[in-house]
Amino acid sequence: MALTLPLTLADKIWDAHVTATTPAGSDLVAIDRVFLHERTGASALKSMASAGRPVVDPRRVFAVMDHIVDTRPGRGDKTLMLGGQAFITETRAAAIAAGITLFDVTDPDQGITHVISPELGIVLPGCTLVAPDSHTCTQGALGALAWGIGSSEAEHAMATGVLRLPRPKTMLVRFDGALRPGVTAKDMALALIAAHGAGGGAGHVVEFAGPAVRALDIEARMTLCNMATEFAAMAAIIAPDEKTYAYLAGRRYAPTAFDAPYWTSLHSDEGARFDRTIVIDAAAIAPMITWGTSPEHAIPIDGVVPSGPTRAHDYIGLAPGAAIIGTPIDVAFIGSCTNARLSDLRRAAALVKGRHIAPSIQKALVVPGSGAVKRAAEAEGLDKIFAEAGFEWRESGCSLCFFAGGESFPAGSRSISSTNRNFEGRQGPGIRTHIASPEVVVASAIAGAIADPRDLEPQA
Amino acid sequence: MTPFTTLSAIAAPMMFDNIDTDAIIPSREMKSTGRTGLAEGLFAGWRYVEGRVPNPDFVLNRPEYAGARIIAGGANFGCGSSREHAVWALAEYGVRCIIAPGFAPIFAANCIRNGLLPLVLPREAVESIAGREVYINLAAQTLTCGDETYSFPIEAEAKDMLLEGLDAIDLTLKSRTAIAAWTHADRTARPWIYL
Ligand code: SF4
Numbered sequence: 022m023a024l025t026l027p028l029t030l031a032d033k034i035w036d037a038h039v040t041a042t043t044p045a046g047s048d049l050v051a052i053d054r055v056f057l058h059e060r061t062g063a064s065a066l067k068s069m070a071s072a073g074r075p076v077v078d079p080r081r082v083f084a085v086m087d088h089i090v091d092t093r094p095g096r097g098d099k100t101l102m103l104g105g106q107a108f109i110t111e112t113r114a115a116a117i118a119a120g121i122t123l124f125d126v127t128d129p130d131q132g133i134t135h136v137i138s139p140e141l142g143i144v145l146p147g148c149t150l151v152a153p154d155s156h157t158c159t160q161g162a163l164g165a166l167a168w169g170i171g172s173s174e175a176e177h178a179m180a181t182g183v184l185r186l187p188r189p190k191t192m193l194v195r196f197d198g199a200l201r202p203g204v205t206a207k208d209m210a211l212a213l214i215a216a217h218g219a220g221g222g223a224g225h226v227v228e229f230a231g232p233a234v235r236a237l238d239i240e241a242r243m244t245l246c247n248m249a250t251e252f253a254a255m256a257a258i259i260a261p262d263e264k265t266y267a268y269l270a271g272r273r274y275a276p277t278a279f280d281a282p283y284w285t286s287l288h289s290d291e292g293a294r295f296d297r298t299i300v301i302d303a304a305a306i307a308p309m310i311t312w313g314t315s316p317e318h319a320i321p322i323d324g325v326v327p328s329g330p331t332r333a334h335d336y337i338g339l340a341p342g343a344a345i346i347g348t349p350i351d352v353a354f355i356g357s358c359t360n361a362r363l364s365d366l367r368r369a370a371a372l373v374k375g376r377h378i379a380p381s382i383q384k385a386l387v388v389p390g391s392g393a394v395k396r397a398a399e400a401e402g403l404d405k406i407f408a409e410a411g412f413e414w415r416e417s418g419c420s421l422c423f424f425a426g427g428e429s430f431p432a433g434s435r436s437i438s439s440t441n442r443n444f445e446g447r448q449g450p451g452i453r454t455h456i457a458s459p460e461v462v463v464a465s466a467i468a469g470a471i472a473d474p475r476d477l478e479p480q481a
Numbered sequence: 482m483t484p485f486t487t488l489s490a491i492a493a494p495m496m497f498d499n500i501d502t503d504a505i506i507p508s509r510e511m512k513s514t515g516r517t518g519l520a521e522g523l524f525a526g527w528r529y530v531e532g533r534v535p536n537p538d539f540v541l542n543r544p545e546y547a548g549a550r551i552i553a554g555g556a557n558f559g560c561g562s563s564r565e566h567a568v569w570a571l572a573e574y575g576v577r578c579i580i581a582p583g584f585a586p587i588f589a590a591n592c593i594r595n596g597l598l599p600l601v602l603p604r605e606a607v608e609s610i611a612g613r614e615v616y617i618n619l620a621a622q623t624l625t626c627g628d629e630t631y632s633f634p635i636e637a638e639a640k641d642m643l644l645e646g647l648d649a650i651d652l653t654l655k656s657r658t659a660i661a662a663w664t665h666a667d668r669t670a671r672p673w674i675y676l
Contacts, residue, residue: 040663045638063514171565171591220557276673426509
């Protein structure tokens, strides 16, 4: 059922996509774009094929190989995960049979779903986009209603062009003021989750607004929206502005001009009612890091480990009251759909330049978010800066963001990671993960222990 | 899909918050692109010790909870990865219902699509029924444990789907004419969407 003015942005997009309403009050919401990856894509496409259900509009369905592809140079279909190759070959075969667009392992446009979709202009302001991947909320940074679903729902969207859903609740998260130097969008996300809990946004579409959000560039907005799923939100959204349209102009699947009146209507109306509102002072946010096994276990980097669930302390091996700075680390990872875009790599490289990782680090990796990011970084010489500092430079993919049976480390190893999840075992059995911004990752890799990047001056 | 109407079983207690889908089915246990063969990997990181020997301390390895059909869990149950394999693994193991103070939205939706009931009760209620025999009546939206009866909320549509064991795609395809008419008009309104 359509609402009346004034409306939130999420409600406007929702209303514009309702094709019908069911007797029980759910809406059949039109889905403009579906994005699949090899970890969940083949099973959805195969299941549809075996049920004899075609994809209604294959031109609006895309697939990419990102999750379990090898990221070492010279890669092909072989992957380090036992049995992983079948996910790649079966997704390829299913994608070809369904007639959808596939960005294959060696395609120059290959990359992490939520990095390449904006890069190619597949996600657009005001559109609905779903993917069987929880971090689809990242793409709301472009002003789209984008959310993660399961495989059955992906089949539903591809077979019918819609999803059946009750209207979601809305939440406004406003960041007032301005971020301090050395504080990033990653810290905004962690500060929000630390303050309001990993279940704090459950079932809501969260609109990020306020001057500190407006000040973010598009890539940083993606970092902020990326972690909405760690807040249990259904989706995140940021109203599009000139930065959004400038970012999208000229991208392959985007319109050539954004001049229709439609585009200027994409904002929450003055006085729109949200189900909940949270206000955060951006200036009070410090660089954040997690101490435990949930993203809500985040603290300012100069803080001490609080008293949390015993299970989390036991797993992570840190007692309440301990300072987090100075905790020795074994592994450093810059990558993932959270923090592996060009701006992330530039900021990290500026701190790394002329320095070297500590000899105690077993592995330090930089994995660009997409082939395009990799090429752009190489054109600026960032790959060399990382290599000279002792980081490996890889092909794009999800890599160490999660463990599927490929690369890992002995149980108990401690990892500092620019990713979004610090769950038990997320990076391998027994691995202790601390998530933070790329700045914190490189400062810690250089120190060999968790370190505050504000103590490092960027080198000329 | 098997309809969900009533269920009597012991609620196996896993009373901690933020049980994520990586824990429910570790990625390394998703060995094929199919939806079966996953029950063995359910909670693998907790369920087995070195050499895939059952961990006697893990709740589902205790005789009274083996083959549990109900799990009582903490807040934000099913957070993390959208992998439906978590629900397929639970279903294949025999679980039909999870009771928790709250669920991650993608996980809850995946449950409904696979005939599992994500049942929300206040934390104190979940704590008091954990480890005990409960009786669930979905049509009445009640859960009974000992002398206590609790009401639980559920979206009308989700309730119908579970009670009838409906396939969402078949149901939606009945509205194909309305969807086609909408799409036809939308092609003119938003031509940039149609590649
Ligand atoms: S980078 Fe990590 S969080 Fe992002 S899509 Fe890949 S596995 Fe998921």
